[in-house]
Amino acid sequence: MSVLILAETLEGKFKKSTFEATSYGKKVAELLGTTTVVLAINATNPSELYTYGAEKVLNVSNENLKTFNAKVYANIIQQAVEKENAQIVIIDASANGLYVAPMVAVNINAGYASNVVAIPSSTTPFVVKRKAFSSKGFNNTEINTDVKVIGLSKNSFGIIENEVAGTTEDFSPSVIETTIVSEKIEQTTGTVTIADADIVVSGGRGLKGPENWGMVEELAQILGAATACSKPVSDLGWRPHSEHVGQTGKPVASNLYIAIGISGAIQHLAGINSSKVKVVINTDAEAPFFKAADYGIVGDAFEVVPKLIEKLKEFKTNNI
Amino acid sequence: MKILVCISHVPDTTSKINFKENDTKFDNNGVQFVINPYDEFALTRAMWFKEKQGATITAVTVGNTSTEPTLRKALAIGADDAIRVNTEAIDGLQVAKELAEVVKNGSYNLVLAGKESIDYNGGMVPGMLAALVDYNFVNACIGLEIEGEKATISREIDGGKEILSANLPLVIAGQKGLVEEKDLRIPNMRGIMMARKKPLSILEPISTKTATTTASFEKPATKSACKIVSTENIGELVDLLHNEAKVI
Ligand SMILES: Cc1cc2nc3c(=O)[nH]c(=O)nc-3n(C[C@H](O)[C@H](O)[C@H](O)COP(=O)(O)OP(=O)(O)OC[C@H]3O[C@@H](n4cnc5c(N)ncnc54)[C@H](O)[C@@H]3O)c2cc1C
Numbered sequence: 106m107s108v109l110i111l112a113e114t115l116e117g118k119f120k121k122s123t124f125e126a127t128s129y130g131k132k133v134a135e136l137l138g139t140t141t142v143v144l145a146i147n148a149t150n151p152s153e154l155y156t157y158g159a160e161k162v163l164n165v166s167n168e169n170l171k172t173f174n175a176k177v178y179a180n181i182i183q184q185a186v187e188k189e190n191a192q193i194v195i196i197d198a199s200a201n202g203l204y205v206a207p208m209v210a211v212n213i214n215a216g217y218a219s220n221v222v223a224i225p226s227s228t229t230p231f232v233v234k235r236k237a238f239s240s241k242g243f244n245n246t247e248i249n250t251d252v253k254v255i256g257l258s259k260n261s262f263g264i265i266e267n268e269v270a271g272t273t274e275d276f277s278p279s280v281i282e283t284t285i286v287s288e289k290i291e292q293t294t295g296t297v298t299i300a301d302a303d304i305v306v307s308g309g310r311g312l313k314g315p316e317n318w319g320m321v322e323e324l325a326q327i328l329g330a331a332t333a334c335s336k337p338v339s340d341l342g343w344r345p346h347s348e349h350v351g352q353t354g355k356p357v358a359s360n361l362y363i364a365i366g367i368s369g370a371i372q373h374l375a376g377i378n379s380s381k382v383k384v385v386i387n388t389d390a391e392a393p394f395f396k397a398a399d400y401g402i403v404g405d406a407f408e409v410v411p412k413l414i415e416k417l418k419e420f421k422t423n424n425i
Numbered sequence: 426m427k428i429l430v431c432i433s434h435v436p437d438t439t440s441k442i443n444f445k446e447n448d449t450k451f452d453n454n455g456v457q458f459v460i461n462p463y464d465e466f467a468l469t470r471a472m473w474f475k476e477k478q479g480a481t482i483t484a485v486t487v488g489n490t491s492t493e494p495t496l497r498k499a500l501a502i503g504a505d506d507a508i509r510v511n512t513e514a515i516d517g518l519q520v521a522k523e524l525a526e527v528v529k530n531g532s533y534n535l536v537l538a539g540k541e542s543i544d545y546n547g548g549m550v551p552g553m554l555a556a557l558v559d560y561n562f563v564n565a566c567i568g569l570e571i572e573g574e575k576a577t578i579s580r581e582i583d584g585g586k587e588i589l590s591a592n593l594p595l596v597i598a599g600q601k602g603l604v605e606e607k608d609l610r611i612p613n614m615r616g617i618m619m620a621r622k623k624p625l626s627i628l629e630p631i632s633t634k635t636a637t638t639t640a641s642f643e644k645p646a647t648k649s650a651c652k653i654v655s656t657e658n659i660g661e662l663v664d665l666l667h668n669e670a671k672v673i
């Protein structure tokens with residue numbers, strides 16, 4: 106028996122979400138009295154995962170697996186599950202993780218709980234807490250199958266160091282043929298993605314027009330943050346659709362979310378509610394966002410944001 | 426081309442979420458149900474294939490009688506016929522297995538669904554369905570073109586997009602981008618009248634087994650009041666974020 110964790114790499118380097126998934130997997134393995142196995146495909150430095158509790162790393166090196174293919178990966182995960190007799194499979198909430206997890210569940214005949222935010226509250230029956238209703242609620246889901254797939258929500262467990270004496274084993278799964286082919290990947294380079302960001306700076310219709318986003322970008326740059334926006338802003342074409350966050354846009358689960366000129370409509374809040382700390386800057390003290398925020402400034406963004414940038418610059422120089 | 430559009434019946438986005446019976450059931454009292462927003466994108470894209478390429482559209486829902494008005498709405502928008510699998514949707518795998526049966530029996534070669542239902546946020550039914558019927562599958566789809574048997578698909582990835590090619594049959598889990606929001610279809614009077622006469626067949630489920638169940642619901646913890654920082658003292662915000670919230 107074992108707990109199998111799928112590692113995600115970008116150009117050979119582990120993503121932060123892999124460290125979180127491994128930390129979480131170690132905790133689940135302890136609860137079940139079993140061990141952790143991480144499946145790493147084309148990773149440069151597999152032993153890096155020992156720090157987060159990986160007792161064994163199944164290391165796959167195969168040029169044909171350079172580009173992610175959900176069908177092929179789902180099959181390889183299945184081979185790893187069978188080899189390691191895994192009873193739990195843990196997959197992160199990256200775009201690729203969300204893509205492959207339901208296919209894995211069918212391949213191994215497992216119940217699947219996505220958006221999981223905590224360690225199992227009980228192991229017999231097996232119950233996990235997950236986000237639902239676009240973060241307006243949670244449900245405690247019981248998984249009844251022998252083998253289970255857990256989709257771990259980002260930033261819900263944290264990265265926890267738990268050094269173990271791990272081993273790395275080479276693994277050469279067979280690679281199935283597919284008729285679905287990746288033609289091209291277009292990466293918007295140079296910016297922090299909303300999915301990976303610890304901090305997200307977001308602008309709404311209160312910013313009046315696309316020409317005013319310079320200060321939002323500057324603020325984001327100082328904080329190492331990703332930029333985002335409300336739905337009308339992307340509908341109006343002020344910002345790209347990929348920045349639209351909320352119930353019908355991207356979910357945000359960052360440590361800090363700064364909303365500038367955003368009213369805080371229920372559909373907006375639904376997508377950003379699981380951010381840990383929320384700051385609002387809005388001229389209208391009655392804006393609903395103030396009910397959801399931890400910190401707020403009632404004021405004109407065009408005065409407040411430049412001042413905030415200045416204060417953060419001072420803070421940076423004093424804290425290096 | 427025979428298109429199946431999977432419609433999930435969900436609370437309207439403005440709904441207040443409440444639970445009942447000791448937090449074991451969702452309280453649908455006063456809640457208005459709608460077509461899942463992502464499924465509207467899927468249905469609108471299907472309408473394009475119908476109008477431009479002569480495709481036929483079947484809308485399907487796994488759910489009890491209360492879901493029928495939502496299915497009728499899909500007919501009013503332009504689906505040719507509809508199927509309701511008569512069982513309560515409890516778990517993604519259960520729903521996917523019922524849909525797989527519908528796909529096999531109807532030999533649909535394109536299945537359009539949404540990337541997630543906004544109620545349970547499962548994000549699993551389309552991928553499971555594809556794996557069950559062994560169709561190609563693309564998640565988080567933001568573009569789909571079909572020429573004959575060949576599809577060109579874009580999907581959203583972390584920090585960009587990927588272009589894929591695949592042959593039909595195919596399952597797509599769509600979102601905004603599949604069509605633009607301004608192009609979303611809303612039922613008109615004529616559509617609503619016609620929908621009443623379109624066939625809606627009711628199938629009995631193949632199984633009632635579920636892989637997961639909800640033991641209980643919880644609401645998010647109520648948060649403490651917002652701390653207001655004066656515009657005269659913006660440095661205080663930096664201080665609070667650093668020392669109190671510890672996020673910078
Ligand atoms: C089905 C459906 C799904 C939806 N999904 C989403 C979603 O996913 N995401 C989303 O964001 N929305 C969504 N919406 C839209 C949502 O209801 C709101 O309309 C939207 O969030 C409002 O955007 P906003 O806050 O930018 O604009 P507004 O509501 O216009 O708010 C602008 C705010 O800026 C403030 N302001 C004005 N001037 C200044 C200034 N100089 N300085 C500071 N503040 C200023 C105003 O006081 C106001 O509060 C959805 C709606 C529907 C019907």
Ligand SMILES: Nc1ncnc2c1ncn2[C@@H]1O[C@H](COP(=O)(O)O)[C@@H](O)[C@H]1O
Pocket residue numbers: 431432433434461463464485486487488514517520537538539540541542543545546547548549550551
């Ligand atoms: N009960 C259902 N009946 C038909 N289609 C469904 C049902 N539940 C989910 N779907 C489809 O699967 C997509 C993803 O849903 P989910 O996996 O529940 O988040 C939805 O957008 C629908 O297209």
